[in-house]
Amino acid sequence: MTAFKTLSVAMLKGFVRDKVTLFFTFLFPLMFLVIFGLILRDAGADKTRIAVVGDGPIVSALRDSGALELEPYNDENSAVQKVKDGDLPAALIIRGQRLDVRFAQSDQVKSATVLGIVNGFVDKANLAATGQPPTFTFAAEKVEDASLKPIQYLTPGILSWGVAVSAVFGSALTLVSWRRKQVLRRIRLAPISTTSVLSSRILVSTGVALVQGATFIVIASLPLFGLRLSGSWWLAIPLLLLGTIAFFALGMLVGAFAKTEEAASAAANIVVLPMAFLSGTFFPVDQAPAWLQAVSKIFPLRHMNDGMLDVLVRGKGIEALVVPSAILVGFSLVVGFIASRVFKWEE
Amino acid sequence: MTEERSAVVVRDVRKSYGELKAVDGVSFTVAEGEFFGILGPNGAGKTTTLEIVEGLREPDSGEVRLLGESPWPRNVKLLPRIGVQLQASSFFEKLTAKEQLQTFGALYGVSAGTAADMLELVGLADKANEQENKLSGGQRQRLSIACALVHDPDIVFLDEPTAALDPQARRNLWDVLRAIKERGKTIVYTTHYLDEAEILCDRVAIMDTGRILALDPPAVLVRGLDAPTHVTLQKGVLSVVDASALDGVDEAHEDEVSLTLSTRRPAPVLSALAERGALDGLQVRTATLEDVFLNLTGREYRA
CATH class of the missing domain: 3.40.1710.10 (abc type-2 transporter like domain)
Structure with missing residues (x-):
């Protein structure tokens, strides 16, 4: 237990002290939220x-x-x-x-x-x-339609993407750097189980994801952006955790193949970026052509997005978690299993 | 030395990578409390041998016993009793010297306080709160040794701890290594510095191309050579002819700056020189492990 705690604290310190990682975990996705949020804020509302x-x-x-x-x-x-x-x-x-x-x-x-x-x-x-009274009259009244204001779909989308990016990069880069620096060998020579090491790293990643979620929602809720959370927003927490684990597993797979940190970064980008675009991070996928929507269903990020959208802003209940959770758990198991098969202790 | 009292027993270990015989029938034993050195140039098979002994690699054949136990496959019972410093400096990212020790200590269930005490031993107490990447090469090397010792193991394996250090840092590290020995630890260490092994080790194994060529205390190896002692003097204090005539001098030759005498009986030669007051620029060089290596392999030692 002490080993688990100390390792978790060590990794958390390593994370907090790394300015570049902090930037890519918090500021970078927030930049997207701010930029898209501001660009699209008054979309369609401009007067002629x-x-x-x-x-x-x-x-x-x-x-x-x-x-x-x-x-x-x-x-x-x-x-x-x-x-x-x-x-x-x-x-x-x-x-x-x-x-x-x-x-x-x-x-x-x-x-x-x-x-x-x-x-x-x-x-x-x-x-x-x-001076005649009008024969026909009409009255106009606003109706809240189902289409969402940009900030309402941007927040869950960019949040899911931010969590995915930091989980994939976090696990892939840690794995590669530990293998290169022989920290993995050092751990193997200590009487500690792999499970303890792995779970402490996952704990740090999920903790980071929760802080990311809180930061995002607070900033998006500022009057400038005007996010309005639904009553069931807290259902996003289990989704954040499951999503982190799924993308952590993906990072382990990337890290198992990559020899250097640079290669791991590039590979992680190649995996995450197209997935982000096709999963509705920056625009709603239901505007995309049908075939693209079908393709996007293979990505776990798409399902995480959908789930987040449903519970954060659409106000759907716990039933909205069933499909995304099942897919994220399944993805974690399959990818985690493959990653454990191809895992290497040393170069 | 009986085998039951041995900390390390290696019997006819072999390991090949394709055609290359990295370790080709290596056997040795290390007694408890002994400082044992494995020397040889790069590519001699030192690191592979060490990795097999530590239990990081499986030998193709042969047997390894550490404190009576087999290190392969991963032997969790044995791991707390051995400490390993790896060739690269393996540290966690962005942690201070103290935090590195505490984290490695935690892997063995060592308390944070005990772990921090190790900084004292390696002379890094004043660097406790420096991040690992801010330390100098020598300081990092000392920290990595402290990390290997943090759980108070019985046997310590050090792979080239003094490589790539400047002479001053190397000498500082020697003190650390001696302090570890004084604690009664068994030390197995590799180096490609022959002079250093001569100073530090109780016994050395000289390796080349996967084999052990010689294994003995350094002094015994050097004495066994029966190599001449070289006495060097400033040029001009004595002519080559006079020098050659001195009792005990086998050979004398001169270059632009100095006169060098070879002798197997340095005592009479030195007293004769003293009588003549011809001691200007005197240097006496006895045979070293480098000469042993040259004698064993027929080629110059190149680290």
């Missing part, structure tokens, strides 16, 4: 800006509604030039009772939006001018 020359009741009504953003210009030419340059999708020119809209042909979606909105306001003003 148009140029406006002149003023009048329609312009005031448009401004008050906030449906469009208005950029005032003094003369028609400079406003139209903006449209010609492609900076703005349309220019609205007020000539007393007449409104001219000059729009860019290239961006038909935006132009149509602008034309529709302006037309609507003109119709409304016309109707008001007749």
Whole structure:
């Protein structure tokens, strides 16, 4: 027990004192979260800006509604030039009772939006001018749809990826460096079981994964990013642990083959990076073509992602853990077994 | 020396890698408390022999007994009684000297306090809180020896502990090795420095191409050579002709800076030189293990 504890503490100290590892474990994935979180924060929410020359009741009504953003210009030419340059999708020119809209042909979606909105306001003003009550009315109300805000799928995805990266690299690099530096031989010459050594290393990895999870969720929940956790978020803890063990096993396999730390790094990247892209780390996989979705099912990270998404933000219950857990456990057993077969004590 | 009292018994051990006979019928015994050296140039088979004795490798044939037990396959009962320092400095990442010792100690169930005491023995007490990678080569080597001793083993195996050290660090390490011997440990160590083995070892085995060529106390090996003593003087204090005429001088020759006399009876030669007041720049060089190696293999010793 003392050996187990001392070894765990030793490895934890080694981890905490290694600035590069700390960077790749915490800051690097967080950078992705911050960058993607900020880029995609207002996705689809941008208002359309148009140029406006002149003023009048329609312009005031448009401004008050906030449906469009208005950029005032003094003369028609400079406003139209903006449209010609492609900076703005349309220019609205007020000539007393007449409104001219000059729009860019290239961006038909935006132009149509602008034309529709302006037309609507003109119709409304016309109707008001007749003094008649409207025959048809409509009311608009927002509905929360099933599609997630970017931060809601980015957090579980990038968190799973971060945990996978540090577990794979952690175990692969430790194994290779211990073999190269003959620490493995030294351990073999001590009356301690391999299980004790292995389990203390796994303990450190899972501890790191939990700290990663907490850091990620706290940062993503900042108002700047606006993550909203579901009530069943704590179900992510068993997933984090199982995922760490699965990717630890993968790292052991990589480490068994790699001769040098550099080779281990490269091999781990080759395994982890494509898996991350195909498993929905940076974008939801359900937008990908069907065949790609099928391919992504072979990756344990995909299932870890799905599970994390379900419990962290979709609010699903414990039943959402069944499939991902079973796959992660199965993966750990199979890959761990192969890794133990190809394991080498020395170069 | 009876075999029952022997710490290490090696009988006709062989190990081949393909065509290469790395260890080709090696036998020796090491008594308890003995400082035993295995010498030879690189590639002589020293390390492979040591690894077989430690139980890291299985010999193709032959037998090894450590304290009466077989080290192969991995013998957990025996492991606490042997301490092994490996050729590379094997340490855990980013730990201080003290933490390295405590971690290695923990593998054997040694308390943290006892482990830290080892720093004293190897003279690293003031470096306790330095990280291993900040230590000098000699300090790292001493730390790795401390790690091998942390669980107070009966037999200590050291593989080239003084390799790649500067002369001062080597001499510091000799003191450490002597201190270990004084604790009553049996030490088996390999080196390619013949001068060092001559100073430290009770007995040495000279190895080349997988075989032991000679095995005896260093002094016995050197004496057995019956090699001449070389007396060197500053050039000009005596002519070659006068020197050759001195009683006991077998041969005299001169180069640009010095006059060298070969003798098998150095005492009368030295007193004759003293009588003539011709002792300027005097150096006396007796035969060394290097001469033994030359005599055994017919070639210059090259580490």
